[in-house]
Amino acid sequence: MSCLQTISDYAFRSLGYGERLLPRGDFTLCQQFTLIGSGMIWNVYFGVLALLAGFFLAVTLAVGKSSANPMARKPAEWFIFVFRGSPLFIQFFFGYFLFLSLKSVSSVFDPFTSAALGALVVLFLNTSAYTAEIFYGALLSIPKGDVEAADAYGMTGFKRFRRITFPTMLRLAWPSYTNEAIFLFHATTLVFFSGFPALRQKGDALYYASYFADKTFNPFVPYPILAGYFILLTLVLIGLFGVANRRLNRHMPQTKLPRMKFRLNLIR
Amino acid sequence: MFSYCTDPSTLDNLAWLSCYLTTGKHSAMYVSVFVVLLLLAITAPMALLFGFGAATASRSTILPLRWLGRAYTSIVRGVPDIAFFLFFVIALDQGFEWLRHKVKCPDWDEPIRRGVDFVVCDAAKLPLGNAPQWVHETYGFFLAVLTFAIVFGAFAANVMYGAMQTVPRAQLETAEAYGMTRRQTFWRVLVPQMWVYALPGLSNLWMVLIKATPLLFLLGVEDIVYWARELGGTQNPRFTDYPHGDWRMWYFLALLVFYLMFTKVSEVVLDRIMKRLTKGQATMGGEAQRKAAA
Numbered sequence: 074m075s076c077l078q079t080i081s082d083y084a085f086r087s088l089g090y091g092e093r094l095l096p097r098g099d100f101t102l103c104q105q106f107t108l109i110g111s112g113m114i115w116n117v118y119f120g121v122l123a124l125l126a127g128f129f130l131a132v133t134l135a136v137g138k139s140s141a142n143p144m145a146r147k148p149a150e151w152f153i154f155v156f157r158g159s160p161l162f163i164q165f166f167f168g169y170f171l172f173l174s175l176k177s178v179s180s181v182f183d184p185f186t187s188a189a190l191g192a193l194v195v196l197f198l199n200t201s202a203y204t205a206e207i208f209y210g211a212l213l214s215i216p217k218g219d220v221e222a223a224d225a226y227g228m229t230g231f232k233r234f235r236r237i238t239f240p241t242m243l244r245l246a247w248p249s250y251t252n253e254a255i256f257l258f259h260a261t262t263l264v265f266f267s268g269f270p271a272l273r274q275k276g277d278a279l280y281y282a283s284y285f286a287d288k289t290f291n292p293f294v295p296y297p298i299l300a301g302y303f304i305l306l307t308l309v310l311i312g313l314f315g316v317a318n319r320r321l322n323r324h325m326p327q328t329k330l331p332r333m334k335f336r337l338n339l340i341r
Numbered sequence: 342m343f344s345y346c347t348d349p350s351t352l353d354n355l356a357w358l359s360c361y362l363t364t365g366k367h368s369a370m371y372v373s374v375f376v377v378l379l380l381l382a383i384t385a386p387m388a389l390l391f392g393f394g395a396a397t398a399s400r401s402t403i404l405p406l407r408w409l410g411r412a413y414t415s416i417v418r419g420v421p422d423i424a425f426f427l428f429f430v431i432a433l434d435q436g437f438e439w440l441r442h443k444v445k446c447p448d449w450d451e452p453i454r455r456g457v458d459f460v461v462c463d464a465a466k467l468p469l470g471n472a473p474q475w476v477h478e479t480y481g482f483f484l485a486v487l488t489f490a491i492v493f494g495a496f497a498a499n500v501m502y503g504a505m506q507t508v509p510r511a512q513l514e515t516a517e518a519y520g521m522t523r524r525q526t527f528w529r530v531l532v533p534q535m536w537v538y539a540l541p542g543l544s545n546l547w548m549v550l551i552k553a554t555p556l557l558f559l560l561g562v563e564d565i566v567y568w569a570r571e572l573g574g575t576q577n578p579r580f581t582d583y584p585h586g587d588w589r590m591w592y593f594l595a596l597l598v599f600y601l602m603f604t605k606v607s608e609v610v611l612d613r614i615m616k617r618l619t620k621g622q623a624t625m626g627g628e629a630q631r632k633a634a635a
Contacts, residue, residue, distance in 0.1 A: 155601065158600065158605065159552070159597045159601050159604070160551075160552040160555045161552070162556060162558075163555055163593060163596050163597050166569075166570075166596075167590065167593035167594060167596075167597055170573075170587070170589040170590035170593055173589075173590070259420075259421035259422065259423075262421040262423050262424065266423070266559055279423065279424055279427070282427075286431060292431040292435075293432065296427070296428040299421075300420040300424060303421055304420065
């Protein structure tokens, strides 16, 4: 079977299109590349949506945590503590079984027991907490002078937040936020190993990689392929976030632009 | 466990619960908590050792050694950690068997990798085919520990490499001016001073390590996640004295709380250690402490 044939059979296998059965014997390199790449669709799906949705909740939480009002501060602090203090792996399990129990209460929760929605909700909450902590740290390190200048211009309340506090917070937090994004994409590989079922073997990249490793009993091919895909994804992310970073810093003296430093500590 | 547990179906809530939570299987779950703690206790120093070695290698003057250290530390960036876990468990297992195979059966001439099979001679199997169950379990645990140490060693290497770079250059120059050799400078000046700079990163790493322990489940060790799934699932009255519905949600809630408490306690302890270490240091933290006392 030619490689093109394989690609047309398996390129969208992770979404349920193409060949129904996974390859069974005589695994070719082409099959492994195609299927694992097909699984990456899920990783990108989870990562992008959780990141986009998480951004807004994170800003809210960060503002809440830095608020002087305990009614806003306490819930934000607790939310961040719970999601940052416990393993994502356990959160996935808990989320899945929670949705499973809720399913019997109301059929509204039916779609949540699937990975596509349920795992996304867990990832969204999780990344919100981590991002909120980053944004909170950035809020604390906004130069006092900036805020005083805004006061001197008569800006208050939401206007000051929108024009001064928020852009500065984003600029300061951006390098760490980039790390968080990379980190989130890596975390998406946990989804199908933590309760959420891969219906009809529609899984993510790691799911297929471990499928091949189990079937061929040879980890030295599928996992490096997976690693290659993820390094590619990471480079794309760094590129995209780098563009945003330059835009956020465009008013700063360009020689003093802080170099983006990527400090990855994986696993959450 | 208790004397009144002989017929659980007659008991009411609290007594039933006290019996339920002390069954043999639950005891196995409590033991598995210690497996997690044991893993942490073994992995943390091993990862430190790996990290220290790699950090030292990364700043070595010998080029291949430096490459090796850099490659080890940078290869974990950009790749999901759990892929490493799944990879190393099989790769290490096969690596050990291959080595033993080379040593024990030198005159074996058939290929080891045949299609989808990995075949080594019987004497090289790990653990041996006739080994008792506990050897299999211990070997599995050992592989898990080694995997954790390799992955976290790379993280620790990153932190320690950074810390070694942060030690003020003047300190090392002074040591050189006193005529110390490179080795002496390293052991007498650099290593004692690097810990203050490494501690924030290392304590962060400890938190990450705690949160990585449930991944043991993926490595095939019977850890708390395994037991939570096992015990929480629907129990049929035909097979158990304690039938119940699907309680997995509550079991994982308990795990969630366990981990939250664990990280909280670690946070408090690490804060204390940091306070002690910064005392009298010429850093911002030390200065703040001095001002607060005055």
